[in-house]
Structure formats: C-alpha cells, structure tokens
Amino acid sequence: MFTSPKIQARLQNAHPVVFSLFVIAAAFCTYSCMYMFRKPFAVGTYEGLSLGALEFKSILIISQVVGYALSKFIGIKVISEMTSAKRALAILVLIGISWIALLGFALTPYPYNFPWLFFNGMPLGMVWGLVFSFLEGRKTTEVLGAGLSVSFIFASGFAKSVGKWLMSSMEVPEFWMPFATGAIFVVPLVFFVWMLDQIPPPSAEDVASRTKREPMNGAQRAKFFKTFAPGLILLIVVYVLLTAYRDFRDNFAVEIWESLGYGDQPDIFTTSEIPVMVGVLLMVGIMMLIKNNLRAFMLNHVLIGGGLLLAGGATLAFEAQLIGPVVWMVLSGLGLYMGYVPFNCIMFDRLIATFKYISNAGFLIYVADSFGYLGSVSVLLFKDFGAASLSWVDFFILGGYFLSVVGVVFIAAAGIYFWRKAKTWEGGLQNPQ
Numbered sequence: 001m002f003t004s005p006k007i008q009a010r011l012q013n014a015h016p017v018v019f020s021l022f023v024i025a026a027a028f029c030t031y032s033c034m035y036m037f038r039k040p041f042a043v044g045t046y047e048g049l050s051l052g053a054l055e056f057k058s059i060l061i062i063s064q065v066v067g068y069a070l071s072k073f074i075g076i077k078v079i080s081e082m083t084s085a086k087r088a089l090a091i092l093v094l095i096g097i098s099w100i101a102l103l104g105f106a107l108t109p110y111p112y113n114f115p116w117l118f119f120n121g122m123p124l125g126m127v128w129g130l131v132f133s134f135l136e137g138r139k140t141t142e143v144l145g146a147g148l149s150v151s152f153i154f155a156s157g158f159a160k161s162v163g164k165w166l167m168s169s170m171e172v173p174e175f176w177m178p179f180a181t182g183a184i185f186v187v188p189l190v191f192f193v194w195m196l197d198q199i200p201p202p203s204a205e206d207v208a209s210r211t212k213r214e215p216m217n218g219a220q221r222a223k224f225f226k227t228f229a230p231g232l233i234l235l236i237v238v239y240v241l242l243t244a245y246r247d248f249r250d251n252f253a254v255e256i257w258e259s260l261g262y263g264d265q266p267d268i269f270t271t272s273e274i275p276v277m278v279g280v281l282l283m284v285g286i287m288m289l290i291k292n293n294l295r296a297f298m299l300n301h302v303l304i305g306g307g308l309l310l311a312g313g314a315t316l317a318f319e320a321q322l323i324g325p326v327v328w329m330v331l332s333g334l335g336l337y338m339g340y341v342p343f344n345c346i347m348f349d350r351l352i353a354t355f356k357y358i359s360n361a362g363f364l365i366y367v368a369d370s371f372g373y374l375g376s377v378s379v380l381l382f383k384d385f386g387a388a389s390l391s392w393v394d395f396f397i398l399g400g401y402f403l404s405v406v407g408v409v410f411i412a413a414a415g416i417y418f419w420r421k422a423k424t425w426e427g428g429l430q431n432p433q
Contacts (some may be wrong), residue, residue: 002088002197012200020140024147026195027131030091031148033189034127035155037098038064040163040181041105041117042251043269044174051111054384059114061251062380064121069373071125072366079129080216080363087130088197094123094130095189102179113175120178125369128344129362134199136349136361137213138206142288142296145345149284150277153337156250157269164266210293210353213360224359225367228351231421234414235347236368238304238407242340243372244379245311245403248396249336251380255392260325272326276333280341287346294422297350300342301415305408307338312404315397332400339407343368354422 011019041060049056082090098120105116135144163181166172172180202213216224225232249256253269262268283303290296314331317323323331348364383395390398 002194007198008200023144023199026192027148028151029192030196031131031151032155033185035159036185037095037182038124039156039159041178043160043163058384060117063114063117065373065377067118067121068125071122072370072373075126075129075366079366088193091127091130091193094127097123099182102182106176106179129366133362134196137202137210139209141349142346143285146281146284149341149345150281153273153277157273160269161266211356212358214358216359216363221363231414231417234410236371238410239343239368240372240375241403241407244375245399246336246340247376252392259393272329275330276337279334280337284341293350293353297354300347301411304339304342305411307335308404308407310335311400315400
C-alpha cells in the first residue's frame with residue numbers, strides 16, 4: 001500500500017547494520033504504538049466499581065483478554081494466509097477499530113461500557129503476527145525479532161506511565177484516559193507503519209539460510225501440526241503458563257506495585273522494565289551468532305528453561321528477604337521474558353529452519369497465542385472465584401513457583417522430543433510435502 005520501490009532497493013543494498021536498525025526501529029515503534037491502544041486502561045483502578053461479585057477492573061480485563069484470545073484463533077487462518085501487500089493496511093485498520101472501541105468505552109455509561117473492551121482487544125490480537133511477518137525468514141531474524149519483542153516489555157510500562165500522567169497531571173477522567181492515550185499516538189503509528197512497509201522481502205541468501213516462507217492453507221496447517229504434534233503440544237503448555245503469568249503481572253502491575261509500597265511512583269512501570277528489556281535483547285540477539293539451526297533451536301529450549309528457573313528463584317529469594325521488591329520484580333520479569341520472548345520471535349522461526357519445512361512462523365505463533373490467552377482468562381477467573389482471599393502479591397508469588405516447576409519439566413520434555421525428531425528426520429531434513 002505504502003511501498004516505495006526506490007526505498008526498498010536502497011534498504012536491500014544497505015549495510016546490514018543500517019538495514020537491521022531501520023527494521024528494528026520500524027517494528028519496535030509500530031508495536032509500541034499499538035500498546036498505547038491496548039494497555040492504558042489497566043492503569044486505572046476503577047475503585048469502588050463492581051458488577052455482581054466481580055470488581056469492575058477484573059471484568060474489563062477479562063473482556064479485553066477474551067477478545068484478544070478470540071483474535072488469536074482468528075489469526076491462525078488470517079495471519080498464515082495474509083499476503084505481504086495487505087499487511088500495512090491491515091495493521092492500520094485493526095488498530096483503528098480498537099481506537100473506535102475505546103471511544104465507545106468512554107461514551108457509554110458505567111457499567112454498560114465493559115463490552116467495548118472486548119471489541120478493543122479483538123482486532124489487536126492480530127497485529128503482532130502482521131508485524132512479525134515483515135521480519136521472519138531472515139539470517140538476522142533473531143536480532144530483528146528481539147528488537148520487536150522488547151517493545152511489549154517497554155511499551156506496556158510506558159503506556160501505563162502515559163495513562164497515569166494523563167489522569168494525574170492533565171486530569172483526564174479514568175474512562176476517557178484510554179482513548180486520549182491512543183489519540184496521542186495516531187500520527188506516530190501511521191509513520192511507523194509506513195516505515196514497516198518499506199522493508200524488502202527476504203533475499204535469496206536469507207531463503208537459503210532460513211527456508212522459504214509461504215502462506216499456508218488449512219490442509220497445510222493441519223499437516224504441519226500433525227507432523228510435530230507431541231513437541232508442539234509440550235511447547236504450547238509452557239507458553240500458556242508464560243502467557244498467564246505475564247498477563248497477570250502486566251494487568252495488575254498497579255495493584256502489585258501499590259502492595260509493595262510504590263503506588264505513588266508512575267515512572268516505576270517504565271524504569272523497572274528497562275533492565276528487563278536490555279537483558280532480554282542481549283540474550284536473544286546473541287542467538288543470531290549461531291548459524292547451525294538445530295543447535296540454536298535447542299539453545300532456545302535452554303534459554304527458556306533458564307528463564308523459568310530465574311523467575312522461581314527470584315521469588316524464593318524475595319520471600320526469604322534476600323532481595324528487595326524492586327530487584328524481585330526486575331529479576332522475575334527478566335526470567336519471564338527470557339521464556340516468553342523466544343516463543344514470539346525465534347523459537348518457531350528456528351524450528352522451521354531446522355526441519356526445512358516451507359511454512360511460516362505466524363501460524364505457529366498464533367496457535368500458541370490462542371491457547372495462551374485462554375489460559376490467561378482461566379487464571380483471572382480462578383483468582384476471582386477460587387483464590388479471592390489471596391492478595392495480588394501472594395497470588396503472583398504462587399504463580400511464579402508454579403510457572404518455574406511445571407514449565408521446566410515441559411520445556412525439557414519438548415527439547416528431548418525435537419532433538420530425537422531431528423536425528424531421525426528422513427531425507428536429511430527435507431520438507432515432507
């Protein structure tokens with residue numbers, strides 16, 4: 001839609017560092033802008049508001065997450081079949097719909113406005129796959145994907161900081177704050193999507209290194225999943241745990257920080273995530289240096305397992321009073337995203353490259369994401385109906401232990417499965433089509 005052949009040609013011939021910086025900037029900023037339409041509402045406490053037995057904030061979060069989860073199921077088909085020419089326009093249309101929903105949320109009286117969060121979340125769930133489609137299948141996908149992935153670490157906190165500032169300094173009402181936050185970022189969003197649309201397709205060298213990426217129809221998707229079903233199911237279970245833990249930490253960050261004594265510091269949402277962002281970017285980016293796809297794929301399992309252990313270990317250290325609350329939140333966040341980020345940018349990309357299976361990573365990401373957000377909704381409902389007596393912090397602590405123990409077992413089992421699968425893959429890792 002916005003593509004300039006001249007700019008694409010210049011980028012294609014640019015120095016690899018210049019090319020990578022351009023792509024990372026476009027992807028990081030596009031997805032960060034998307035977060036300004038998704039997460040600001042979570043900084044509101046909606047104190048004293050409820051609907052039936054549920055606090056109103058829980059209803060809002062559940063409404064948005066249900067829409068987001070539905071979007072992931074829809075995205076399994078849409079993202080895997082989307083052609084490159086339509087991606088940029090699709091991003092703008094989807095985010096535009098979500099912004100209109102935020103206007104409906106502001107205009108509709110409480111408590112009848114909560115369904116608008118469902119319509120806000122539903123289109124946004126497909127944006128990640130569209131953005132990542134510009135990046136996958138390249139020799140530098142690790143560093144490009146890492147640059148994109150750290151956007152949701154930074155942007156989630158930044159969106160809350162902006163929302164908190166609008167309410168406290170600009171006196172924007174709580175229900176209007178999400179729409180106002182989005183309004184600030186409409187123009188930057190259009191510019192960064194334009195940048196994204198200038199990215200040229202993977203080169204012949206990229207294709208030779210990482211396998212050709214193609215849209216997939218229903219039969220091809222079913223055959224791919226059946227081929228690797230045991231390993232994919234194990235990975236999806238780990239991802240469900242990571243998504244539920246991450247979503248709880250993200251959606252109730254205000255309540256957790258208030259319980260820890262930092263409720264009067266709006267910048268804590270951003271400053272606590274910067275070390276996490278830098279640490280994850282470095283660790284994931286290093287994976288680009290590993291040329292052997294199978295070795296890199298296996299090391300991704302190790303990286304995820306290490307992150308799971310770090311999240312549990314940091315929680316244990318906090319309860320033993322060996323570290324303070326800020327260090328705990330940073331270390332548990334680092335462990336969480338050491339596990340979460342690889343799934344969103346390099347894990348499935350390396351799986352495809354390892355087995356030389358012509359397909360696309362968007363399909364796998366959306367299969368995992370769809371179940372991940374179902375898990376997130378289940379955890380929210382369990383907290384409200386099965387563990388209502390637990391404080392936000394205590395529930396988060398228990399979640400950290402469960403994530404660490406169960407997650408490590410399943411990621412280890414997945415690694416063993418794929419290692420054996422690779423060693424017995426017929427035809428020297430040929431595409432079975």
